[in-house]
Amino acid sequence: MRPLISVVNLSKTYEGGFTALHDISLEIREGEILALLGPNGAGKTTLISIVCGIVNPGGGSVTVDGFDIVADYRQSRERIGLVPQELTTDAFESVWNTVSFTRGLFGKAPDPDYIEQLLKDLSLWDKKDNRIMQLSGGMKRRLMIAKALSHEPRILFLDEPTAGVDVSLRQDMWGLVRRLRESGVTIILTTHYIEEAEEIADRVGVINRGRIVVVEDKVELMRKMGSKQLTLDLHDTLDQVPEALAEYGLELQNDGQQLVYTYDVHRERTGITALLGALSEAGIRFRDLKTDQSSLEDIFVNLVREQE
Amino acid sequence: MNWRGVLAIYRFEMARTFRTLFQSVVSPVISTALYFVVFGSAIGSRIQEVEGVSYGSFIVPGLIMLSLMTQSVSNASFGIYFPKFTGTIYEILSAPISYLEIAFGYVGAAATKSVMVGLIILATAGLFVPLEIAHPWWMLLFLLLTAITFSLFGFIIGIWADNFEKLQIIPLLVVTPLVFLGGSFYSVDMLPPVWQKISLLNPVMYLVSGFRWSFYELSDVTVGVSLLMICVFLGACIFLVWRIFATGYRIKT
Numbered sequence: 048m049r050p051l052i053s054v055v056n057l058s059k060t061y062e063g064g065f066t067a068l069h070d071i072s073l074e075i076r077e078g079e080i081l082a083l084l085g086p087n088g089a090g091k092t093t094l095i096s097i098v099c100g101i102v103n104p105g106g107g108s109v110t111v112d113g114f115d116i117v118a119d120y121r122q123s124r125e126r127i128g129l130v131p132q133e134l135t136t137d138a139f140e141s142v143w144n145t146v147s148f149t150r151g152l153f154g155k156a157p158d159p160d161y162i163e164q165l166l167k168d169l170s171l172w173d174k175k176d177n178r179i180m181q182l183s184g185g186m187k188r189r190l191m192i193a194k195a196l197s198h199e200p201r202i203l204f205l206d207e208p209t210a211g212v213d214v215s216l217r218q219d220m221w222g223l224v225r226r227l228r229e230s231g232v233t234i235i236l237t238t239h240y241i242e243e244a245e246e247i248a249d250r251v252g253v254i255n256r257g258r259i260v261v262v263e264d265k266v267e268l269m270r271k272m273g274s275k276q277l278t279l280d281l282h283d284t285l286d287q288v289p290e291a292l293a294e295y296g297l298e299l300q301n302d303g304q305q306l307v308y309t310y311d312v313h314r315e316r317t318g319i320t321a322l323l324g325a326l327s328e329a330g331i332r333f334r335d336l337k338t339d340q341s342s343l344e345d346i347f348v349n350l351v352r353e354q355e
Numbered sequence: 356m357n358w359r360g361v362l363a364i365y366r367f368e369m370a371r372t373f374r375t376l377f378q379s380v381v382s383p384v385i386s387t388a389l390y391f392v393v394f395g396s397a398i399g400s401r402i403q404e405v406e407g408v409s410y411g412s413f414i415v416p417g418l419i420m421l422s423l424m425t426q427s428v429s430n431a432s433f434g435i436y437f438p439k440f441t442g443t444i445y446e447i448l449s450a451p452i453s454y455l456e457i458a459f460g461y462v463g464a465a466a467t468k469s470v471m472v473g474l475i476i477l478a479t480a481g482l483f484v485p486l487e488i489a490h491p492w493w494m495l496l497f498l499l500l501t502a503i504t505f506s507l508f509g510f511i512i513g514i515w516a517d518n519f520e521k522l523q524i525i526p527l528l529v530v531t532p533l534v535f536l537g538g539s540f541y542s543v544d545m546l547p548p549v550w551q552k553i554s555l556l557n558p559v560m561y562l563v564s565g566f567r568w569s570f571y572e573l574s575d576v577t578v579g580v581s582l583l584m585i586c587v588f589l590g591a592c593i594f595l596v597w598r599i600f601a602t603g604y605r606i607k608t
């Protein structure tokens with residue numbers, strides 16, 4: 048399948064000498080939700096800003112639906128909607144006017160029916176005549192999305208869409224993103240919240256210090272890079288892990304009441320059977336046991352840590 | 356051409372004018388009325404006539420030019436500076452619209468507003484003094500060329516400025532003095548010979564002179580020179596805007 052967005056060896060060094068992107072290559076598929084994860088200053092916003100035309104690229108190239116973002120900027124930009132991180136709006140303008148303005152800016156003929164439906168979908172219809180300054184933070188966030196969708200783009204960039212948003216609104220936002228994907232919009236979102244990527248993304252890209260660390264299908268990433276932990280609730284507390292069990296790398300937790308065994312699910316032998324046998328031989332009894340899969344957050348933290 | 360994009364910017368800017376009607380339109384009219392009171396009545400009563408035209412009528416073209424230039428500069432500079440200041444410039448930069456089209460939108464709106472103000476002042480002046488316009492089409496041509504040129508100049512200032520002080524500094528320290536010293540309220544012939552020569556270095560003098568000629572056929576330099584000077588200034592502004600866009604100066608990093 049041809050990628051909808053293709054980033055090839057993209058680099059960017061700002062005037063002050065700071066290199067935000069080092070030869071990044073990335074392909075984004077039509078209809079997917081790609082989450083870009085990375086710590087502050089990793090280069091996420093620079094990458095988005097270059098694709099959208101706000102920042103000049105340094106080296107490399109970017110094509111959107113086959114159109115180069117520099118040579119064919121009109122064709123590439125009309126396919127993209129952007130919701131920036133900051134709530135930057137003209138405070139004195141009305142909701143209806145600002146959304147209509149964006150549609151016009153993108154060269155689209157006025158379509159009051161579409162704008163009406165858009166505002167209704169985003170629960171802003173009853174605020175259409177209100178000035179933006181009269182809206183709550185959550186409404187402003189939705190308004191930014193309405194503006195980004197006003198010209199019916201095929202691609203939507205959401206830069207930290209739920210930063211500073213309460214839990215309830217975050218759930219609403221995730222629902223909206225899913226609905227947009229169902230309508231055929233390709234979505235690229237950057238986020239600090241790993242659970243956001245875990246919740247809604249199809250693929251996850253980790254970016255750190257201007258380099259792509261990994262881009263992988265979310266489930267596959269968790270399968271490949273995730274580890275599992277077996278936790279045993281002991282019958283009798285231990286002061287230390289017995290010598291006979293040293294080879295298993297066990298951790299004693301909860302004041303000696305729990306033994307934790309970390310294992311790789313992809314290895315041919317997980318070592319669980321042998322461990323249980325060794326525990327029995329050592330006379331260690333347990334009351335209960337449970338297993339935990341590592342989260343995307345654990346994977347992310349490990350990946351970033353490895354880079355550093 | 357993305358004409359819808361140009362129109363969107365134009366309408367947005369014009370809507371801002373009507374939202375701030377007092378500041379945009381009423382305020383310059385009041386200022387002009389005050390000029391008539393001070394210059395027309397107080398000074399005019401001593402000067403009487405300049406080359407057969409009453410002093411009150413004589414200063415009308417100068418007053419219109421003063422407002423036209425200052426309004427053009429402030430409208431255009433604020434128009435492009437404000438989105439930079441609030442961050443909404445991202446929307447313009449990410450839209451499928453060329454730099455030329457962006458300039459069309461902002462400069463077109465700024466020039467429209469200042470022409471509106473100029474015509475309102477002309478109408479207001481008609482209430483105070485008798486007016487005649489010998490060459491109305493030339494008057495409109497000068498009005499439009501000056502409005503477009505100074506709106507382009509304001510657009511350049513708006514892009515260059517990175518704080519409100521810089522936004523004000525050129526209009527206050529350069530444009531206004533040049534307009535006042537450019538024969539807005541007097542004929543250059545009334546100055547001592549040395550100052551007449553110095554006045555020839557003031558580009559605004561040529562614009563005021565040409566504009567006044569379209570009213571009373573009185574001018575400090577020939578109308579052809581006035582027209583040439585405004586075309587040179589317009590060309591210089593277009594060149595600067597083109598260079599700004601070619602390099603992305605202070606717009607894109």
